Amino acid sequence: xxxxxxxxxxxxxxxxxxxxxxxxxxxxxxxxxxxxxxxxxxxxxxxxxxxxxxxxxxxxxxxxxxxxxxxxxxxxxxxxxxxxxxxxxxxxxxxxxxxxxxxxxxxxxxxxxxxxxxxxxxxxxxxxxxxxxxxxxxxxxxxxxxxxxxxxxxxxxxxxxxxxxxxxxxxxxxxxxxxxxxxxxxxxxxxxxxxxxxxxxxxxxxxxxxxxxxxxxxxxxxxxxxxxxxxxxxxxxxxxxxxxxxxxxxxxxxxxxxxxxxxxxxxxxxxxxxxxxxxxxxxxxxxxxxxxxxxxxxxxxxxxxxxxxxxxxxxxxxxxxxxxxxxxxxxxxxxxxxxxxxxxxxxxxx
Numbered sequence: 001x002x003x004x005x006x007x008x009x010x011x012x013x014x015x016x017x018x019x020x021x022x023x024x025x026x027x028x029x030x031x032x033x034x035x036x037x038x039x040x041x042x043x044x045x046x047x048x049x050x051x052x053x054x055x056x057x058x059x060x061x062x063x064x065x066x067x068x069x070x071x072x073x074x075x076x077x078x079x080x081x082x083x084x085x086x087x088x089x090x091x092x093x094x095x096x097x098x099x100x101x102x103x104x105x106x107x108x109x110x111x112x113x114x115x116x117x118x119x120x121x122x123x124x125x126x127x128x129x130x131x132x133x134x135x136x137x138x139x140x141x142x143x144x145x146x147x148x149x150x151x152x153x154x155x156x157x158x159x160x161x162x163x164x165x166x167x168x169x170x171x172x173x174x175x176x177x178x179x180x181x182x183x184x185x186x187x188x189x190x191x192x193x194x195x196x197x198x199x200x201x202x203x204x205x206x207x208x209x210x211x212x213x214x215x216x217x218x219x220x221x222x223x224x225x226x227x228x229x230x231x232x233x234x235x236x237x238x239x240x241x242x243x244x245x246x247x248x249x250x251x252x253x254x255x256x257x258x259x260x261x262x263x264x265x266x267x268x269x270x271x272x273x274x275x276x277x278x279x280x281x282x283x284x285x286x287x288x289x290x291x292x293x294x295x296x297x298x299x300x301x302x303x304x305x306x307x308x309x310x311x312x313x314x315x316x317x318x319x320x321x322x323x324x325x326x327x328x329x330x331x332x333x334x335x336x337x338x339x340x341x342x343x344x345x346x347x348x349x350x
Contacts, residue, residue: 024053036062052102055125073101073319074122074130079109082237082263083291084306088133088160091312099320101128108135116146129156129319134206137171138162141203156322158315162205163332170318171332172311176206179304179337180213183258183286186302186339188221191348192256192284196231198245198268199260207234210260210288235264242267243274250275255283255348262287262294262303269297269344280346290340299343307335 022032027046034042035050042050048071054061055072073096077085085107093103104125106118113121115135122130130150136142137159144164150157151168160172180197187195197214199207211232219227231254233245242264246257250271259265265287272283279285279299287294290305314333321327 020057021050021053021059024057025049038062048100048102055102055104071100071102072125072127073103074106074118074125074127075103075133076106076108076115076118076122076130076135077133078107078135079112080107081109082261082289083293084262084289084308085133087292087308088312091309092131092133092316095313095316099316101320119146119150123155127155128323129158131158131160131315131319132162133160134162135159136162137164138204138206140205140208156319156327158319158322160311160315168330170315170322170328170330172315172318173332173334174206174306174311174337175334176209176337177213177216179288180210180215180258181217182213182304182337182339183288184214184217184221186286186341186345187256187258187284188217190256190284190345193222193348194231194252194254195256195258196233196246196249196252196254197258197260198233198235198242198249198264200234200237200241200264202234207260214258237261237264239263239267239270243271246271250277250283256286256345257283258286258288260288262289262291262301264288265301265303265344266297279344282349284345284348286345288337290338295342297344302342302345303340305338305340307337311335 018029018032022029025032027050031042031046032050035047051061075089075092077089080086089105096103104122104127108115138161144167147157147164147167158170158172161174163171163173184195199210202208215227231249231252233248235241235245242259246268249257257268259268265285268285269279272279277283287301287303290303294301294303318328
């Protein structure tokens with residue numbers, strides 16, 4: 001029976017039970033044993049299933065199999081409370097499997113491991129590459145040298161929704177400026193003139209780009225003074241942040257609100273209803289992301305959809321090309337968002 005060197009936090013290394021590995025992989029113990037002893041006569045898919053079972057159960061691969069860890073790819077995403085991030089993770093993971101890779105999912109909940117700590121863990125696993133989704137690559141105050149050091153190893157990386165100048169890697173982004181413009185123009189077409197924007201902290205590049213799009217559309221539609229920041233409220237991402245920001249805008253008499261995420265939009269709807277206002281008769285609200293299940297809220301949310309499937313497929317394709325030594329040009333690939341009109345927006349009140 002092979003042994004592993006996995007070490008629980010509270011004790012010495014434990015032995016890998018062949019029966020557990022076989023059950024996790026869905027194969028016989030004899031087949032699992034052949035893989036763990038690096039014997040021939042096992043298909044590539046079966047071999048990968050057993051190796052994945054080792055990873056899932058927390059066992060380190062035997063030394064003789066370390067060279068096969070090239071099938072692992074790190075996937076670093078924020079917390080999973082916002083449903084857009086599980087959506088990205090699911091589609092990226094599916095595309096990686098189709099390309100012959102297994103993802104190692106790393107989430108960053110508040111107070112949990114940092115992105116840099118996860119990177120060290122992934123390097124210990126000898127991953128072939130890493131996909132970062134809305135990580136420190138989106139934070140304009142973060143040190144970009146962390147990504148340059150990875151590229152210098154060399155380790156292929158792809159960064160989603162956050163562009164870092166002078167980092168020679170593929171970047172996959174939704175056009176956040178276009179998203180800001182789409183929301184404003186939709187509300188303006190419904191007769192709204194006092195249109196506010198709420199989004200997350202200003203240090204994040206997607207927030208900055210949405211603000212630019214909002215300002216450009218407001219100035220184009222209503223004149224040069226309409227694009228100032230009087231009707232812009234930046235807050236914490238999430239329902240509570242959206243509610244707090246929307247309350248400040250409602251005090252200023254807005255009738256339309258463009259939001260930096262669907263969760264913030266739900267917070268804005270809560271703020272309006274707490275005041276006895278109706279959605280959309282009194283206030284229209286536009287979200288951003290088109291998160292799973294957002295079409296079934298009350299009312300169903302008008303939102304600007306991120307093309308998650310297309311962006312995820314492009315991210316995996318770019319990473320696999322990098323791993324195979326056939327990289328695409330290192331630049332930012334911008335994907336166009338789509339306005340999805342539902343019941344949370346309507347004509348401006350008379």
